[in-house]
Amino acid sequence: MKAFKFDLVLQNSRWQKDTFVTLNDTGRIENISTEKPVDIDIEEVKGYCLPGFQNSHSHAFQYAMAGLAEIHPNSSKSDDFWSWRETMYKIALSINPDQLEAIATMLYAEMLRHGYTHVAEFHYLHHDKEGKHFENKSEMGERLLSAAQNAGINITLVPMFYQKGGFGISAQPQQRRFISKDLDGYLSLMEASSRSVAKFEFAKLGQGFHSLRAVDDENIRAFFEQNLGDISFHIHIAEQLKEVDECIAYYGKRPVEWLLENTPVDNDFHLIHATHLTDQETIGIARSGAYVVLCPSTEGNLGDGFFPLKKYQEVGGKWSLGTDSHVGLSPMEELRILDYGQRLTTHHRNQIISKTNGDSGHFGYDMALLSGRAAMGDLTNDYFKVGESFNAIVIDSGHPLIGTSQLKTLLSTLIYTGDSSFLLGTITNGDWMVKYNRHLHFKKFTSNFKKVMSTLKIR
Ligand SMILES: [Zn+2]
Structure with a gap:
């Protein structure tokens, strides 16, 4: 058993002052109280504690390849999502399991540093370089779990x-x-993935289609x-206008229109x-x-367009955030890009409200x-709940803007002015993984990542 004492803990709609969070030996919350626990080691933290962000799409x-697709040598030729995708395919074809694990480890450490404590990995790089199954069909998925x-x-x-290369089109060699x-074939991959997930303590399983164009009717x-x-259940949908047009040409319907009419869309869908x-x-x-999963930095980077957020919220629509291609990793920045895109197109400021x-x-x-959390398969609504694992970020109360904010503007100050430098650290399953903007194993992970990048000659 151990306990933390925080200056403030965010409990759904209110900040609770001088709060003790007591954990059992597996990092689950035993008690949350303003009363000091007795006979337990208490770590006093000069900061404000709130649940970690959820990254619903990775x-x-x-x-x-983050940051590598911004050089456009032929300025007279249009560059768009589809040319970016060719570069992405080349990288996908060259990565082996060890390399994937090193890249993902570095990425996940960076996600933690920015304040994410859970990631949904939308995983389609299943087979070896020739397109054959690995002996363990979920080898690549298992490397992501690891x-x-x-x-x-x-x-x-x-x-x-x-399954497919596009609407009515066979898979292309570069998609092998x-x-x-x-x-x-997919169900046996899911069985293998389920066995892999069972080997890891803090892992869950989801399912999905890459997109409507990738699976036949x-x-x-x-x-x-x-x-x-x-x-x-996760699916990419209606990201690009070309994809909408191709769907209309093939099915006579727009992608979301077709999905709503032909599949049992419900609250398991993301x-x-x-x-x-x-x-x-x-x-x-x-x-x-x-639910909709919005990936504002990637959608902006790829020139996708603007999601009709205002209308969607007016009719009770629910959404979460993902970092997708990882050109951006800050949840505060994702929220800002999302909000500012709406403000810039509507000429009004109050867009993300109800x-x-x-x-x-x-x-x-x-x-x-x-x-x-729903995208992760977790339907807990309480910010922190007795019996749940303790996953949190802690805002630095010594930061000049944070330290002088009133409680009612504290969260907006973090979201609208903040970045990872505002955080004292990130705790997952009861343990500090990041402190003072540095992951515990940053040195080791960076060294492995650098070796892989030099072998792959990508960067
Ligand atoms: Zn994606």
Whole structure:
């Protein structure tokens, strides 16, 4: 048993002063109280404690190319998502399991430093370089789980069903590492992934399709005819206008329109991006209970477009955040980009709010946290709850803006002015993983990452 004492702890809608959090030996919360526990070692922390952010969408291997796609030698030629994707494929084809693990470990350590304590890994790099199964079909997924364990982040592994090269198009040779030939192939990958997840203490399993264009309608139907179990379902959808046009040409419907009409969309569904929506589709997602996962820095980087957030929130839509390609890793920055995109296009400031919560910082944080937990397969609504693992970030009360804020503006000060330098550290499952902006194993992880980058000659 041990205990922390924090100056403030955020408990849903209120900050509780001078609070003790007592943990058992596995890092689960035994008690949260303003009364001092007796006969237990207490660590006094000069900071404000709140639940860690949830990163609902990650492709770990893409961290290797973060920042590399900004040089455009042929300025007369248009550069867009699809040319970026060719570069991404080249990297996907070159990475072996050891290299993936080193890249993901570095990335996850950096996520923790920025304030994320749980990541959903949208995983489709399944096979070896020739496109054959590894002996353990979930070898690559297991390396991601191992990376998460090394770094100390909680993970939900979401192995993707990826079958086709596009609507009505066979898989292309450069997609060979992603492909399950049919539903049976995907289900056996899921079985192997489930066995892998069971080996790790702080891991969960999700499921999903890479996108509507990546699985044919026969297999989509067959997938939803089986018992899906009680796990979250993730899918990329309506990110790019070209994809919307191709879907209309193939199905005669827009992607979200088709999904709502042909699949049992409900609150297990997490629609990644959903950028291009009609009003009807926007209302349809909200009414279904499904969630949207917004990845503002990546969507901005790839020129995807603006999600209709205001309309979606008005009809009760729920959303969380993901860092996707990892060009940005700060949850505060993701929230700001999301909000400012809406402000710039509507010419109004109050975009991330609801009828009952007019505090942009708190509303955005609360939405991203609780919807993010749902994306992980965790439906806990209490910020901190007795019996749950203790996963938290601690804001530095010595920071000039933080230390002089009133309680009601504290969270907005963090979200609208902050970055990782505002944090004293990150705690997962009861232990400090990051302190003073540095991961416990930063040196080792960086050295491994550098070796892999020099072998791969990517950077
Ligand atoms: Zn993605």
